[in-house]
């Protein structure tokens with residue numbers, strides 16, 4: 001299947017490249033194709049005519065988005081519209097990644113694919129705008145139009161970490177080298193997810209020919225940032241002092257959802273986050 005990966009030099013993009021290697025993917029980084037350039041997106045996708053487009057390009061600075069909401073919305077919202085339009089014209093399947101941050105985090109038991117998003121920060125709003133660009137093209141709203149053919153997967157994930165990007169695990173490991181007490185918030189909950197597992201789960205969805213729609217894919221299990229940190233130090237055999245603290249002791253530009261938990265009702269759970277973390281360690 002002729003495949004294009006957008007955002008190929010991002011943390012997830014690198015892993016998608018490896019996991020989809022038997023598809024011989026065409027890799028497009030930001031230098032090759034800036035997805036906010038509408039005409040270039042149209043031209044490039046039409047020129048390449050892939051059967052599968054995987055969009056891992058995004059503006060991912062959660063705090064930065066508060067000040068740069070326009071750029072975040074352009075990249076995570078409008079640009080997704082350009083990609084969808086171009087994909088639908090050539091009947092390509094589109095895979096797009098979204099986030100737990102489309103939800104407000106007030107639902108302790110977690111969110112299913114059918115829950116209504118309600119973002120509480122600029123990044124979440126921009127990612128929801130991207131989801132909506134895709135949903136505009138779905139059969140329910142475009143009955144009778146050629147766009148009906150759009151086959152799409154919106155894959156929401158959370159707390160990503162992997163070998164090729166700035167991530168929480170590496171940040172904690174670097175902090176531990178300073179030999180100072182590390183304070184970590186213990187009142188935000190979610191599911192850490194390894195990029196390799198997400199890339200494999202993405203391939204599985206495509207190869208199983210799942211119906212178009214929204215999917216939740218995270219490693220299973222729920223933890224707080226504090227407990228996650230303790231497990232990181234445990235896995236990497238790091239001896240350092242960690243103390244829990246409340247989010248309000250750590251003011252940041254963007255508000256974070258309290259319960260960032262994505263429940264999967266369409267697919268079986270993925271492996272536990274602790275197991276994935278062990279593999280991350282082994283792959284260092």
Ligand SMILES: NC(=O)c1ccc[n+]([C@@H]2O[C@H](COP(=O)([O-])OP(=O)(O)OC[C@H]3O[C@@H](n4cnc5c(N)ncnc54)[C@H](OP(=O)(O)O)[C@@H]3O)[C@@H](O)[C@H]2O)c1
Nearest residue numbers: 007009010011012030034035057058060097099157159160
């Ligand atoms: N990281 C997380 O914790 C997390 C959690 C939930 C969901 N997600 C979602 O998962 C997906 C992958 O995230 P990630 O962590 O791999 O992000 P990442 O490491 O920041 O990668 C994103 C890539 O997109 C590129 N990019 C930015 N603007 C672009 C543009 N205008 N045109 C083309 N490429 C552009 C970036 O290039 P530059 O670096 O050169 O700007 C970067 O290579 C995203 O959709 C993200 O929203 C991530």
